[in-house]
Amino acid sequence: MQCFPLAHILAVLVLFLSGCVTNPETGRSQLMLVSPGEEASMGLASFTQIKQQEKISTDTVANARVTRVGKRIQQSVGREIPNAQWEFVVFDSPTVNAFALPGGKVGVYTGLLKLAATDDELAIVMGHEIAHVTSRHGAERTSQNYAIAGIGALAAFGMEAKQVDPAKRNMILAAYGIGSQVGFALPYSRLHESEADSIGLRFAAGAGYDPRAGATFWRKMAAQGGQKPPALLSTHPSDADRIRNLEQLAPRYMALYEQSKARYQ
Numbered sequence: 001m002q003c004f005p006l007a008h009i010l011a012v013l014v015l016f017l018s019g020c021v022t023n024p025e026t027g028r029s030q031l032m033l034v035s036p037g038e039e040a041s042m043g044l045a046s047f048t049q050i051k052q053q054e055k056i057s058t059d060t061v062a063n064a065r066v067t068r069v070g071k072r073i074q075q076s077v078g079r080e081i082p083n084a085q086w087e088f089v090v091f092d093s094p095t096v097n098a099f100a101l102p103g104g105k106v107g108v109y110t111g112l113l114k115l116a117a118t119d120d121e122l123a124i125v126m127g128h129e130i131a132h133v134t135s136r137h138g139a140e141r142t143s144q145n146y147a148i149a150g151i152g153a154l155a156a157f158g159m160e161a162k163q164v165d166p167a168k169r170n171m172i173l174a175a176y177g178i179g180s181q182v183g184f185a186l187p188y189s190r191l192h193e194s195e196a197d198s199i200g201l202r203f204a205a206g207a208g209y210d211p212r213a214g215a216t217f218w219r220k221m222a223a224q225g226g227q228k229p230p231a232l233l234s235t236h237p238s239d240a241d242r243i244r245n246l247e248q249l250a251p252r253y254m255a256l257y258e259q260s261k262a263r264y265q
């Protein structure tokens with residue numbers, strides 16, 4: 001049996017007790033046992049690894065499109081990802097997927113670019129993925145898993161991301177919906193999905209993209225379901241409730257959209 005010094009046990013206890021934060025957007029209380037710094041360094045390290053493993057697209061049109069939309073969303077997100085090292089990478093794969101990692105790293109697969117026919121739709125997806133990061137959903141899910149597994153906060157043991165054992169790093173990757181790297185990915189809960197939908201629409205609208213594209217994109221996405229749903233759908237489940245919710249949310253962001261769009265014309 002492994003024994004920890006009393007100070008460590010106390011530190012873990014304090015972190016468990018004080019490990020709650022409030023989501024600034026929704027006021028919801030979230031359990032957080034992973035610090036923003038740890039999360040960001042895990043995101044950056046993981047992204048470097050993914051870029052080595054996946055085929056990066058050399059398609060100039062696809063790259064220009066993702067960079068164009070990404071830069072505008074980056075402006076719209078602003079300081080909601082502190083000290084972000086923004087990077088937008090296109091991966092050459094028919095997989096219908098996209099993801100964002102803490103630290104401002106965004107990956108989009110060419111398979112998704114085909115389905116997201118307009119820049120508005122692409123912005124909806126990128127905004128949604130980035131909203132999971134600004135809401136720290138992956139860190140929250142990892143914290144819940146730590147709590148269930150009885151694992152204390154990494155910080156309590158003075159560990160840094162590079163020293164974190166790969167199983168824990170995989171946990172955070174899976175928590176951000178990146179399954180191909182670790183063999184499994186966790187579907188986001190309905191609560192996380194609706195939070196990311198709402199915040200994602202705000203990011204897209206603030207970048208001058210039409211929030212009404214949310215419902216059209218997810219309706220198309222939902223139609224892709226069936227026996228073997230696309231990767232994005234397996235981690236971001238969609239149903240009629242979600243599409244109705246997006247339709248109801250869009251009018252709230254129309255003024256922001258019109259105002260922001262004028263800046264890019």
Ligand SMILES: [Zn+2]
Nearest residue numbers: 188193196236
């Ligand atoms: Zn999602």
